[in-house]
Amino acid sequence: MLSMGGDQVEEAAAHAAKVLRTAVGRDWSVKAAGLDGSCLKTAEHVAGCLVAYAGQLTGRATDTWVPFEIAFDEGSGPGDAISVIESTAGLLSAVVRTTPPGVRGFHPYPSGSADAVGFAAMGVAELLLHTYDIAQALGVDAQPPADLCEAVLARIFPQVTPARAPEDQWATLLWATGRVSLAGRPKVESWRWHNALWVPAGRLVLREVSPAAAADLAAGGTGGLTWIEGGPYEGTRRAAEMVTKAYASGVHRPEWGMFALVRAEDEVAVGGMGFHGPPDEEGVAEVGYDLAPAARGRGYASEALASLSAWALPRPGVSALLALIEPENTPSQAVATRAGYTRTPDRENLHAYLRKA
Structure with a gap:
């Protein structure tokens, strides 16, 4: 890392x-x-x-x-x-x-x-x-x-x-930082750096994962976090790989990537949650989430998804959030429902859940 x-x-x-x-x-x-x-x-x-x-x-x-x-x-x-x-x-x-x-x-x-x-x-x-x-x-x-x-x-x-x-x-x-020009890149007239966002979520805090931490997670590391037993789980590592690839190709957008779910009481990470990219031309952003097995069944994912959704939906240009879930994954479907998402017609053989702004 x-x-x-x-x-x-x-x-x-x-x-x-x-x-x-x-x-x-x-x-x-x-x-x-x-x-x-x-x-x-x-x-x-x-x-x-x-x-x-x-x-x-x-x-x-x-x-x-x-x-x-x-x-x-x-x-x-x-x-x-x-x-x-x-x-x-x-x-x-x-x-x-x-x-x-x-x-x-x-x-x-x-x-x-x-x-x-x-x-x-x-x-x-x-x-x-x-x-x-x-x-x-x-x-x-x-x-x-x-x-x-x-x-x-x-x-x-x-x-x-x-x-x-x-x-x-x-x-x-x-x-x-606007100090030099580079061939193939537009001149930077104004700039600000970006500190990782933290979103409170009840017993958890959603911590935005930087490209540096995502690359470490994708490579099998911890991303600088202390993880619950069995974590990070495979879905979290796949999400980190998505962030890493998006960053390398220049399409990563801060705040529309991956967040680590960290327990506020003891600083232990229990899973990952975030977006598959910024909102599309219709203002819809797709969400995904994953918990380590040892953290499941405690309501963490529902709390986190409700909080992340409440943060994202008022953002400019956002009309709705979409979760696509495998038909057999009933626990994830229940998470979406508890977080205020409503079932809509299936998309590509996946159950679709939508929460509108």
């Missing part, structure tokens, strides 16, 4: 420090490339982001930013700035490593919160991208490790078609 956590924050910080130290003797009062602030001010911004991300997690912020920020001491120079970046990156990496899996902190994009992995990915992005901005202005090279770029893209840029070759990962990240 393309890992993202404290180790990656430290790796990105080491890269930033190495690059920036080659330019310590240059004029950091000039504007960073593509930005309004100076190189020194941009370095201060990076440090501020890193410590703010740590603060969001340790403060357990739920609806706004924790109201503090940092500033360099008066008279600080480039060497001081690099030291502060290293120090604040160390704070973020330590917090990421020690934050429990179920903890989220406030972040506005896109749904108001992010977990430790999300804040780690954002921290790595801040380090790589703004080091590039400073390096461009000061005339030094800033090529980072390809695996860091790939991990950032697969975690918080799931809407971006991934690069096929390792050497193209950095250019793709720069393109995705």
Whole structure:
């Protein structure tokens, strides 16, 4: 799996420090490339982001930013700035490593919160991208490790078609953030990264599975989750494979892929649920779900499907949700009925259940 956590924050910080130290003797009062602030001010911004991300997690912020920020001491120079970046990156990496899996902190994009992995990915992005901005202005090279770029893209840029070759990962990240043009891709005028969505569902939380986690699940891994005995089951792995293929081909759409069903009480994953893609031209999105055998018969799937449906149906462009179920799979049919779906004419020898907006 393309890992993202404290180790990656430290790796990105080491890269930033190495690059920036080659330019310590240059004029950091000039504007960073593509930005309004100076190189020194941009370095201060990076440090501020890193410590703010740590603060969001340790403060357990739920609806706004924790109201503090940092500033360099008066008279600080480039060497001081690099030291502060290293120090604040160390704070973020330590917090990421020690934050429990179920903890989220406030972040506005896109749904108001992010977990430790999300804040780690954002921290790595801040380090790589703004080091590039400073390096461009000061005339030094800033090529980072390809695996860091790939991990950032697969975690918080799931809407971006991934690069096929390792050497193209950095250019793709720069393109995705509007910094460069790439042949065959339209110019990016505005952008935002995407933190995985979490949907409360009674005893469960539906956690959006990133392309990086989906690839690990499809390959036989855990996707970074702790699973109930017998999980993840075969349907969950097939769904993860669908996400992986959609991402690789550039048709994956955030929030319209796969969610892991995680028990709120103990952080144990019990199954998977989600969509076979975004709504079609008629506004219909197909849903699917799968529980590990040890989790069945407890009402988990009904709770989760009702909650996911309640989240999806008010979304723009959605007219209905569709579940297609094998005729012999009466437990899944009962799940759909309990979640508010109504039987409609069969489709391709499958029982069809529909819930309208």
